[in-house]
Amino acid sequence: MAGLYIHIPFCKSRCTYCDFFSTTDETRVNAFVEALRLEAELRKSEVDEPVKTVYFGGGTPSRLQAKHLDTLFETLYRCYPIESTAEVTVEANPDDLTEGYLSLLTQQPVNRLSLGVQSFNDKELRLLSRRHTAQEATDAVKHAQEQGFHNISIDLIYGLPRQTEAVWQENLNRATELQVPHLSAYHLIYEEKTPIYALLQAGKVTPVDEETSNAMFAMLIDWMTQHNFIHYELSAFGKEGFFSRHNSAYWKGEKYLGLGPSAHSFDGSSRSWNVASITEYIHGVTSGEPYQEMERLSRTERYNEFILTGLRTTWGVNLPELRYRFGEELYRYCLENARKHIDRNLLVTEKEALKLTRDGLFISDGIMSDLMWVGKSTINNKIQAYENS
Ligand code: SF4
Secondary structure, eight states: OOOOEEOOOBBBOOOTOOSSOOOOGGGGHHHHHHHHHHHHHGGGGGOOOOOOEEEEEESSSSGGHHHHHHHHHHHHHHHHHHEEEEEEEEEEEEEGGHHHHHHHHHHTTOOOEEEEOOHHHHHHHHHHTSOOOHHHHHHHHHHHHHTTTTOEEEEEEEEEOOOOOHHHHHHHHHHHHOOOOEEHHHHEEOOTTTHHHHHTTTTOOOOOOOOHHHHHHHHHHHHHTTTTTTETTTTTEEEEEEEEHHHHHHHTOOOOOEETTTOEEEEESEEEEEEOOOOHHHHHHHOOOOEEEEEEEOOHHHHHHHHHHHHBBOOOOOOOHHHHHHHHHHHHHHHHHHHHHHHHTTTTEEEEEEEEEEEHHHHHHHHHHHOOOOOOHHHHHHHHHHHHH
């Protein structure tokens, strides 16, 4: 079992770019925590392996109060075989991380914090409707370090409207000055139904052009690697020993159990997800009515996920494992489709794994989709071409 994921669907306010499931109505936190406690009890038989990671995501888990954390940690540790060395991460908003709240977290088994900083520029923070300032983000990291949290990750977003390379560089400078051992950096995506998407549609914001996006991604990679971070996943950089164990397990296809509304689970062959509604979730858990959907993944769907998650990482797609798990046909299909990218130095095989090169990182989506299975007749045609060549 890779881990437990716990979705906390509350935020004090909503950010303009976010399409995660959460609500600003915090009047139901107590009822929600009680339902979550019950779900954890009801689903304990689904976990039959030691739990190596526990991840509180959201939403904003730092909206939980001491009594909620007490209840949830007591329940999780009683119901699940969580290893004593487990990585236990809590996502937090910088303005929630007061010294008082941090002190409260030190009394729980939390040993990793993931802070939604997003930017160290106040203008950008306002555009994103973040509720903290750059100074508050800096203070939150420093206070966390003073209270003994050294495994800290911060999130940044780049490619914001009107963001210049100089501003992005300033963000990177501030991130590394803080001496945190992990950074996740995401390009802004204009998700439908978000306020920033509406601004885009109304012509009130202009996306950065592709050249600027690529330049910012290159700056990110260069800056972080110069500062001894390992670029171990497309969006993730960690110092040695500080990679996210929870996310790494996910990218390696390990099992996880997700609790809370909208949380996903994977048992090695099926994927399931809880309803994205607090009302329906509480009702379902407490009444016994269904609140989950499930799909059994076909062999080719599992192959596609293997390609997608493997290529994202520095470990790449392990070719002997691919052949063993998915058979000769898909193995050959993968190699045939990889060939043109290898010839153009976008993919490389190293230690029997297929990996993106630095140039390949910039067009990873296209390469992944080329390697994914698209249909039986296409496979046969491509394999035939491979065998005839
Ligand atoms: S980005 Fe985080 S804090 Fe902002 S609305 Fe989304 S989940 Fe809430």
